[in-house]
Amino acid sequence: MEYFSKLINKGHPNRGGSIIKPIGGVFHYTGNESKTATEMNHAKYVSREYKRDSAGNAKEADGSGFSFVSAHWYIDENDAVLCIPQNEVSWHSGDRQYSLNNGYNGQTKIAKQIFENKANYKTISYEICNNSDWEKACDNAVLVAARDFVKYGIDVSAAYRHFDITGKQCPYDFVKNTVKWDVFTKKLGKEINRLKKLGYSTYYMPNDKVLLNGFIYKAPCGCTKVLDIEFKGTKCVADRVITNGTANVLLSRLGWAELTQLKFYS
Numbered sequence: 001m002e003y004f005s006k007l008i009n010k011g012h013p014n015r016g017g018s019i020i021k022p023i024g025g026v027f028h029y030t031g032n033e034s035k036t037a038t039e040m041n042h043a044k045y046v047s048r049e050y051k052r053d054s055a056g057n058a059k060e061a062d063g064s065g066f067s068f069v070s071a072h073w074y075i076d077e078n079d080a081v082l083c084i085p086q087n088e089v090s091w092h093s094g095d096r097q098y099s100l101n102n103g104y105n106g107q108t109k110i111a112k113q114i115f116e117n118k119a120n121y122k123t124i125s126y127e128i129c130n131n132s133d134w135e136k137a138c139d140n141a142v143l144v145a146a147r148d149f150v151k152y153g154i155d156v157s158a159a160y161r162h163f164d165i166t167g168k169q170c171p172y173d174f175v176k177n178t179v180k181w182d183v184f185t186k187k188l189g190k191e192i193n194r195l196k197k198l199g200y201s202t203y204y205m206p207n208d209k210v211l212l213n214g215f216i217y218k219a220p221c222g223c224t225k226v227l228d229i230e231f232k233g234t235k236c237v238a239d240r241v242i243t244n245g246t247a248n249v250l251l252s253r254l255g256w257a258e259l260t261q262l263k264f265y266s
């Protein structure tokens with residue numbers, strides 16, 4: 001399970017930019033069974049080209065109205081890609097009338113009572129790809145979400161399906177079979193407890209801050225390349241970060257290294 005960061009550029013219509021304080025997590029499925037509908041291709045799609053009309057309104061590249069849809073994370077059977085920092089708004093649970101939410105302004109009772117119909121501004125969003133091994137992708141989503149939940153102090157009881165917020169049949173598998181949703185949240189709760197016992201400081205995510213040798217650093221990540229790193233006397237940059245019980249970093253041209261083998265300087 002690898003974590004990548006491919007942040008949508010600031011100012012892009014899919015990255016609203018408002019700072020949020022997440023109090024819940026919302027899970028989705030991509031609803032696309034095409035083999036090419038991987039986490040990275042979804043990440044590329046939400047960063048797609050756009051333009052603005054003379055009034056400044058966002059338009060698709062072909063000039064049609066812009067379709068605002070984005071998520072913090074896209075997760076498939078292999079990897080997870082972060083597209084929006086978890087403390088910024090994403091467009092995933094907007095107002096739309098579904099049969100379940102009639103009378104609630106396009107959202108549900110939960111959305112109104114818990115999120116004041118502003119779920120986008122109060123939650124972290126997870127898009128799980130259903131193009132291949134759905135069960136494995138869900139297990140990966142547990143790993144990704146658990147770290148966020150621990151970091152932001154979110155209880156497992158604040159994990160929701162898109163369905164719970166707007167009534168949309170999403171994630172379809174978890175709406176059709178609520179036992180599967182129960183299994184998923186039980187796994188999430190277990191992983192949250194495991195991380196808490198280990199101590200969150202032993203984990204980090206791309207763009208997180210890392211405490212290393214008493215100094216705080218921005219976590220190495222291939223997309224930001226903000227740090228110089230020294231490994232066995234050689235200067236290098238981190239390409240990717242993988243967390244698998246202990247933190248490891250993939251160094252350019254040098255292969256994998258343990259975090260403790262690295263010297264960081266900004």
Ligand SMILES: [Zn+2]
Pocket residue numbers: 027028029092162168170171
């Ligand atoms: Zn959804």
